[in-house]
Amino acid sequence: QVTLKESGPVVVKPTETLTLTCTVSGFSLSNSRLGVSWIRQPPGTALEWLAQILSNDEKAYNASLKSRLTISQDTSKSQVVLTMTNLDPVDTATYYCARIFKGSGALDIWGQGTTVAVSS
Amino acid sequence: DIQLTQSPSSLSASIGDIVTITCRASQSISSHLNWYQKKPGRAPKLLIYTSSNLQSGVPSRFSGSGSGTNFTLTISSLQPEDFATYYCQQSYRVFTFGGGTKVEIK
Numbered sequence: 001q002v003t004l005k006e007s008g009p010v011v012v013k014p015t016e017t018l019t020l021t022c023t024v025s026g027f028s029l030s031n032s033r034l035g036v037s038w039i040r041q042p043p044g045t046a047l048e049w050l051a052q053i054l055s056n057d058e059k060a061y062n063a064s065l066k067s068r069l070t071i072s073q074d075t076s077k078s079q080v081v082l083t084m085t086n087l088d089p090v091d092t093a094t095y096y097c098a099r100i101f102k103g104s105g106a107l108d109i110w111g112q113g114t115t116v117a118v119s120s
Numbered sequence: 121d122i123q124l125t126q127s128p129s130s131l132s133a134s135i136g137d138i139v140t141i142t143c144r145a146s147q148s149i150s151s152h153l154n155w156y157q158k159k160p161g162r163a164p165k166l167l168i169y170t171s172s173n174l175q176s177g178v179p180s181r182f183s184g185s186g187s188g189t190n191f192t193l194t195i196s197s198l199q200p201e202d203f204a205t206y207y208c209q210q211s212y213r214v215f216t217f218g219g220g221t222k223v224e225i226k
């Protein structure tokens with residue numbers, strides 16, 4: 001069974017750095033046909049794609065957030081990590097990781113999401 | 121960046137209705153367009169990939185079409201479990217999501 005699970009802090013203070021971990025099971029991060037994306041949804045607004053990493057370690061970022069984001073992976077731990085610097089209350093959202101099927105670019109399996117509040 | 125514009129942003133429909141949602145890309149994306157269903161408190165669910173391919177396990181009342189810049193998601197006979205928000209997503213150049221279409225009960 002393929003699963004992804006997000007973990008990280010529930011509350012972060014403004015200006016701090018957020019580190020989120022996506023732990024996957026049922027597939028390998030080394031699989032050349034697959035990758036992992038991070039997506040978020042602030043309350044009452046649309047989904048927003050943040051970043052992705054592929055099996056060959058190729059990375060891509062949302063242009064408007066690129067300066068604040070870093071994505072990396074540890075294939076031995078089956079984990080993908082997203083860091084976001086200089087948090088602001090507008091970054092309050094539910095953060096999801098999802099598997100990318102490279103053939104279609106579709107996000108075919110999603111984690112349950114983790115809610116992060118940015119507040120002092 | 122490639123922008124995706126969905127219309128309408130919301131709609132009201134009755135059980136059994138045919139529902140059509142459109143997604144327009146700011147430039148040609150060939151068929152690199154996917155559709156998702158999102159319900160409150162739940163993760164998004166992939167419905168359609170590469171414009172017209174039904175994801176495994178998704179009911180056949182969902183269908184997609186289009187290429188280039190104009191795409192459509194159709195629900196042929198709306199069911200109670202279909203009331204949700206629907207998003208398109210392009211994978212032609214990096215990823216982008218549309219603004220969403222909320223389908224509500226009439």
